[in-house]
Amino acid sequence: MQTSLEFExxxxxxxxxxxxxxxxxxxxxxxxxxxxxxxxxxxxxxxGAIYAQLRPWQKVQVARHSxxxxxxxxxxxxxxxxxxxxxxxxFGDDHAIIGGPAFLEGRSVMVVAHQKxxxxxxxxxxxxGMPGPEGFRxxxxxxxxxxxxxxxxxxxxDTPGANVGVADEERGQVEAxxxxxxxxxxxxxxxxxxxxxxxxxxxxxxxxxxxRVLMLEHSTYSVASPEAAAAILWRSAQKAPEAAEAMxxxxxxxxxxxxxxxxxxxxxxxxxxxxxxxxxVLRDALAEELDGLVGLGTTDLxxxxxxxxxxxxxxxxx
Amino acid sequence: MREFLRRRPLHLPLPFGDNAHAExxxxxxxxxxxxxxxxxxxxxxxxxxxxxxCRFHFRLSSQERLALLLDPNSFxxxxxxxxxxxxLSFRSEGQAYADKLPGYxxxxxxxxxxVYGLGAIEEVAIVVAANNYLxxxxxxxxxxxxxxxxxxxxxxxxxxPFVSVVATGGxxxxxxxxxxxxxxxxxxxxxxxxxxxxxxxxxxxxxxxxGVPASYAMLGDITIAEPGAFIGFAGPxxxxxxxxxxxxxGTATSESxxxxxxxxxxxxxxxxxxxxGRLLRLLTNGPCRRTSPGEWGERHQEAELSGVGEGLGLxx
Numbered sequence: 001m002q003t004s005l006e007f008e009x010x011x012x013x014x015x016x017x018x019x020x021x022x023x024x025x026x027x028x029x030x031x032x033x034x035x036x037x038x039x040x041x042x043x044x045x046x047x048g049a050i051y052a053q054l055r056p057w058q059k060v061q062v063a064r065h066s067x068x069x070x071x072x073x074x075x076x077x078x079x080x081x082x083x084x085x086x087x088x089x090x091f092g093d094d095h096a097i098i099g100g101p102a103f104l105e106g107r108s109v110m111v112v113a114h115q116k117x118x119x120x121x122x123x124x125x126x127x128x129g130m131p132g133p134e135g136f137r138x139x140x141x142x143x144x145x146x147x148x149x150x151x152x153x154x155x156x157x158d159t160p161g162a163n164v165g166v167a168d169e170e171r172g173q174v175e176a177x178x179x180x181x182x183x184x185x186x187x188x189x190x191x192x193x194x195x196x197x198x199x200x201x202x203x204x205x206x207x208x209x210x211x212r213v214l215m216l217e218h219s220t221y222s223v224a225s226p227e228a229a230a231a232i233l234w235r236s237a238q239k240a241p242e243a244a245e246a247m248x249x250x251x252x253x254x255x256x257x258x259x260x261x262x263x264x265x266x267x268x269x270x271x272x273x274x275x276x277x278x279x280x281v282l283r284d285a286l287a288e289e290l291d292g293l294v295g296l297g298t299t300d301l302x303x304x305x306x307x308x309x310x311x312x313x314x315x316x317x318x
Numbered sequence: 319m320r321e322f323l324r325r326r327p328l329h330l331p332l333p334f335g336d337n338a339h340a341e342x343x344x345x346x347x348x349x350x351x352x353x354x355x356x357x358x359x360x361x362x363x364x365x366x367x368x369x370x371x372c373r374f375h376f377r378l379s380s381q382e383r384l385a386l387l388l389d390p391n392s393f394x395x396x397x398x399x400x401x402x403x404x405x406l407s408f409r410s411e412g413q414a415y416a417d418k419l420p421g422y423x424x425x426x427x428x429x430x431x432x433v434y435g436l437g438a439i440e441e442v443a444i445v446v447a448a449n450n451y452l453x454x455x456x457x458x459x460x461x462x463x464x465x466x467x468x469x470x471x472x473x474x475x476x477x478x479p480f481v482s483v484v485a486t487g488g489x490x491x492x493x494x495x496x497x498x499x500x501x502x503x504x505x506x507x508x509x510x511x512x513x514x515x516x517x518x519x520x521x522x523x524x525x526x527x528x529g530v531p532a533s534y535a536m537l538g539d540i541t542i543a544e545p546g547a548f549i550g551f552a553g554p555x556x557x558x559x560x561x562x563x564x565x566x567x568g569t570a571t572s573e574s575x576x577x578x579x580x581x582x583x584x585x586x587x588x589x590x591x592x593x594x595g596r597l598l599r600l601l602t603n604g605p606c607r608r609t610s611p612g613e614w615g616e617r618h619q620e621a622e623l624s625g626v627g628e629g630l631g632l633x634x
Contacts, residue, residue: 162532162551164551164552164556164557164560164561165557165560165561166557166561166565166566166569166570168551169550169551169552169557169569169570169574170569170574170578171578172536172578172579172580173532173550173551174531174532174535174536174549174550174551175531175536175580177532177533177551178501178505178531178532178533178534178535178536178537179536179537181501181502181505181532181533182505182508182509182537185502185505185506185509186509201498201529202498202501202528202529202532202533202551204498205498205499205501205502206532209502209506221495222494222495222498223489223491223493223494223495223497223498223529224489224491228556229491231555231556231559232491232556233410233491233492234410234411246406246408246409246410247406247408247491247494247495248406248494248495249494249495253495254495257405257495257496259495259496259499305506306506306507306509306510309499309502309503309506310467310503310506310507312460312496312499312500312502312503313405313459313460313463313464313493313496313497313499313500313503314403314405314460314496315400315401315402315403315460315461315464316400316401316402316403317397317399317400317401318399
């Protein structure tokens with residue numbers, strides 16, 4: 001399944017041609033194969049050109065694409081033996097955050113991630129990837145467990161933001177986010193965080209404090225979703241595209257600002273076009289980052305994480 | 319009791335913005351936005367800007383707040399001139415954020431949305447930080463985050479309790495992801511305060527919203543709220559949009575937070591100084607307190623060096 005995005009419209013014709021050529025090509029039909037290969041190359045070139053020039057709001061569309069791989073896909077494709085653990089031991093189990101131990105290239109790690117659904121039913125179950133307090137408290141429990149057992153932590157971020165609702169407020173949404181951040185700030189095992197889709201608000205940062213922060217090429221990071229920011233700034237969620245532009249939310253901006261350490265290139269035309277290829281890039285990058293961190297002493301680790309966040313953001317004196 | 323509290327809050331939270339302040343009726347009178355009572359301005363000032371009829375707590379500037387809380391003449395402001403910049407080159411409706419900052423400063427009377435420094439409450443020396451809601455809704459940008467972190471650093475190095483007063487609409491959108499990151503900056507600083515055994519008292523006033531309570535403001539060892547303050551992750555308007563109905567009365571107020579176990583107490587404005595003073599005396603006089611900071615520091619280092627991680631081959 002491939003839902004085409006608005007800015008991909010110019011390629012529709014070429015895509016149809018390619019699909020036709022593919023169906024027509026018989027085994028051993030060299031001419032047909034060559035046609036398919038030529039069209040494929042053309043399509044990739046034009047897709048590549050379009051994706052190299054995406055505006056921030058277009059990146060938001062890619063980051064939210066319904067076929068974009070989600071953390072559970074990466075757990076299947078880039079990790080092995082993932083065992084999902086449930087519940088915060090306080091009140092409930094929030095399906096917008098998943099987590100548990102898995103192997104990454106033979107090494108045990110603790111994975112904590114947001115999880116969106118792919119269809120309406122799944123999205124209702126996972127609340128569109130917007131966690132409430134139980135989600136953050138489950139994350140805290142898993143962070144502490146990882147620390148106790150000496151497992152490095154890998155988090156994958158993909159959330160429109162923390163959930164907004166009366167019940168969430170009553171069960172301590174703010175406290176849950178704050179405590180998650182605090183837990184990560186002091187955690188004595190390495191943390192690598194990767195933004196796989198959209199990373200918005202305290203709901204993203206609550207599992208995003210890390211020693212190394214990576215982003216997929218077309219993912220975004222923002223203090224609030226463009227819709228929420230537009231509502232706050234201009235009282236109109238319809239101005240989300242303008243907010244996306246003004247707030248500098250792309251992975252490229254984040255690297256420039258030194259908020260993140262590294263961008264992981266996506267397959268031509270976005271991760272949703274080739275989840276397996278994306279997963280391999282992700283797996284290799286995570287393994288490499290962990291290699292760089294497991295040699296550090298715990299004191300150094302916590303201290304350098306402190307310094308990383310203590311130094312963030314420009315201001316002036318006098 | 320819970321139901322009672324929920325159904326009958328002291329007063330309903332008001333919309334954000336300046337209209338939640340007193341409405342001036344000529345020179346001598348103002349109107350309470352909660353009960354509509356006309357108040358004689360002098361009486362209102364004398365009553366610490368609390369409505370004598372309905373006990374509505376009007377918002378205070380940081381200057382008023384510090385005058386109310388601290389011992390007279392005990393405040394020594396630090397880093398007065400630390401100001402925000404415009405890290406995104408942010409423009410909104412044709413105007414640059416950088417150009418608006420001086421205007422905020424003139425209106426608020428402070429160079430940023432927070433002041434901090436050394437002070438004393440009932441003769442207990444503290445580090446204190448207070449939001450100024452008049453500056454861009456008390457929002458947390460990089461300068462505010464930096465000041466909070468410096469205040470905490472100072473409390474750590476001087477071994478002093480930290481008292482923070484919050485009045486904020488949340489993270490400052492104009493500073494984008496840098497504002498978001500101040501949540502981690504302030505929280506990371508707090509972890510060090512805990513390690514030197516100094517208490518942190520967080521006072522939440524109207525409003526306490528967004529990234530600030532979702533970081534350092536809700537991590538107090540003791541958390542106190544003024545009556546009727548709006549306290550929550552999202553503001554009333556945003557919650558109403560999300561749930562597509564009017565906000566149930568009492569949602570995300572001090573009273574609801576207390577009923578749900580999220581804060582320690584609600585304290586009327588007139589009592590704050592003596593309650594915080596008593597808490598400070600109680601919390602800084604433990605008989606098991608290590609009096610020598612040196613010894614404490616060394617022990618702490620030792621503990622860190624011999625910490626967990628051996629199992630992973632992480633130990634030094």
